[in-house]
Amino acid sequence: MTRADVSNRRGDPAAELRRLAEGVNPERTLALVGLMGAGKTTVGRRLAQALGRPFADADAEIAAAASRSVEEIFAEHGECAFRRGERQVIARLLAGPPHVLATGGGAFMDAGTRALMKERAISIWLKAPIDVLMKRVMRRGDRPLLQESDPRAVMERLMLERYPIYAEADIVVETGGGPHRSAVAEIIAALKAYAEQR
Numbered sequence: 127m128t129r130a131d132v133s134n135r136r137g138d139p140a141a142e143l144r145r146l147a148e149g150v151n152p153e154r155t156l157a158l159v160g161l162m163g164a165g166k167t168t169v170g171r172r173l174a175q176a177l178g179r180p181f182a183d184a185d186a187e188i189a190a191a192a193s194r195s196v197e198e199i200f201a202e203h204g205e206c207a208f209r210r211g212e213r214q215v216i217a218r219l220l221a222g223p224p225h226v227l228a229t230g231g232g233a234f235m236d237a238g239t240r241a242l243m244k245e246r247a248i249s250i251w252l253k254a255p256i257d258v259l260m261k262r263v264m265r266r267g268d269r270p271l272l273q274e275s276d277p278r279a280v281m282e283r284l285m286l287e288r289y290p291i292y293a294e295a296d297i298v299v300e301t302g303g304g305p306h307r308s309a310v311a312e313i314i315a316a317l318k319a320y321a322e323q324r
Contacts (some may be wrong), residue, residue: 139307143176146314150177153322155220156313157227157247159234159295161284163262164252165306170228172310180225184233187215196230205232213239220246231284237293244296248320251295251311256281258303296320 157174158166167183167283167291174181188211199208212230216239219227227247233239234249258272260278294297297316301309 133291139305140172142272143172143310143314145310147176147178148320150314150317152177152248152317153224155222155224156317157220157249158241158252159229159243159249159292160231160252160254161232161281161288162260163259164254165262165301165309166252168226168306169252169301169309169313170226170299172306173313174226176310176314177226180223182219182225182227183230184212184216184219184227187219188212191215194244205247205304209236212236218244218321231288234285234295235288240291240294244294248297248317249295250297251292251314252301253289253292254300254301255303256285258301261303267284293304294324 135205148248156177156179158170160166170183171181188199188208189195192211194202196208199211208233208286213236214231216227216229216233217244219225234251235244256278259281261280263275297313298310299309299316301312
């Protein structure tokens with residue numbers, strides 16, 4: 127009996143996701159988009175593991191390139207400078223081999239970045255209810271756009287502004303407050319359906 131067999135008998139979620147992903151082999155990078163708190167990084171890591179693909183987080187790559195945290199870039203140089211750096215980093219990542227890419231909440235709003243994703247990636251919008259998003263984002267105090275007196279009002283404004291643009295993504299996956307592995311399973315199913323339609 128192999129280690130995978132043992133894992134499956136114990137109900138290993140990662141092994142189950144790998145089984146679900148068998149035969150799913152997208153030729154392009156999978157770019158996860160959506161509001162902060164949608165789970166792009168956590169879901170992205172698990173999706174990459176299930177597909178046997180590398181994973182990259184755009185915000186982490188931007189911070190590494192600038193030798194500063196995202197919060198420091200926002201504070202010292204402003205959002206416009208951050209978006210310029212984000213555009214360059216995402217273009218570099220999309221020029222590389224196919225992988226799973228978690229993008230920042232505002233990345234898909236940039237027309238140039240969005241066009242590049244349409245050309246070189248399969249974009250996947252992780253869409254979650256506001257109560258789920260607020261519960262997740264309030265666990266961390268490092269969200270530059272939420273450093274205001276009413277974070278929920280900010281999130282509601284962002285939803286109004288961004289959802290019509292996020293809706294241009296190739297795939298939309300509704301995620302609730304359940305485990306992240308459920309979102310990964312939904313993405314895998316959506317990728318299978320997407321491949322069949324192509």
